[in-house]
Amino acid sequence: MYVCDGTFYEVAAYIQGFAAAMTESPFGGENRFAFNEYVTLACGFPAKLAWPFVLKKATQTDEDAIAKLHTLLTAYIEAVDGNRVAQLLSTERMNGSVRDAEPQVICWRLFSRALHRGDQIEIEKHALQRDDIQILWSSSYPADLIPKMDEIAESYSIPVLFVSDDGMLSRVMTPDFGEIELEMLDGSWKIDPSPIIRQRIYANTKT
CATH class of the missing domain: 3.10.450 (Nuclear Transport Factor 2; Chain: A,)
Structure with a gap:
């Protein structure tokens, strides 16, 4: 059962529920670990954190969080379809090295x-x-x-x-x-x- 904290968490709960039920989806089953890593890396957070928490922290409003989630979901699904997930994650890890220079x-x-x-x-x-x-x-x-x-x-x-x-x-x-x-x-x-x-x-x- 999810406790929703506004619109973004409702969307996140729906996606997580869908991923749990549809294990063959691009972000379900084993793919959910790569998706979580992608979102956390793209937002500059430690990969061990959960992506809904990360997106909430990385944005100012629910609208911003949903928009960023849409962008990341689209990029990730395209990477899965093109068998480019490893490349996508590698790019985000390199970006993380740049952020570390702050x-x-x-x-x-x-x-x-x-x-x-x-x-x-x-x-x-x-x-x-x-x-x-x-x-x-x-x-x-x-x-x-x-x-x-x-x-x-x-x-x-x-x-x-x-x-x-x-x-x-x-x-x-x-x-x-x-x-x-x-x-x-x-x-x-x-x-x-x-x-x-x-x-x-x-x-x-x-x-």
């Missing part, structure tokens, strides 16, 4: 690597000062796991969701911490680590 994304990736290592200097370099920030460098992953953690983190797309009109505030979507805010300070983007600090504090209370 300074907010670079800032997040450097901060993420510093988190894996518990590197105080690098964390403070890329983060705003907040209460209890020291918890972010109080521990690190085992040395033999850090390269794998870096590899996993680098494999995810990090979309820029928002940039303020004055260019001083921004927001990115991360796979592990959800939406993260950034602030321009002295000409460089800085991560607001508040939600990560809260998560670490909560985790420590459970151990």
Whole structure:
């Protein structure tokens, strides 16, 4: 059963229901995984997220979301008909590499690597000062796991969701911490680590 949040989610629910019933359709059966990856990549989001959530986040209104869904559905169905799905996904992955050059994304990736290592200097370099920030460098992953953690983190797309009109505030979507805010300070983007600090504090209370 679907709980609809307006017109777009009604359309998304219909398409998902159709895909579940019509497994031979271009976006049903095994094809649904490739379709989900295509939509998420095209919107610059991590592929592990569900496409209705991604389209809702990537657009301002239901009308925009439905229009974008129509465009993506059409392109995907044409790719399936022409046996070009692999090529379509490859193109979107290349586009994702270009999006990764955005300074907010670079800032997040450097901060993420510093988190894996518990590197105080690098964390403070890329983060705003907040209460209890020291918890972010109080521990690190085992040395033999850090390269794998870096590899996993680098494999995810990090979309820029928002940039303020004055260019001083921004927001990115991360796979592990959800939406993260950034602030321009002295000409460089800085991560607001508040939600990560809260998560670490909560985790420590459970151990």
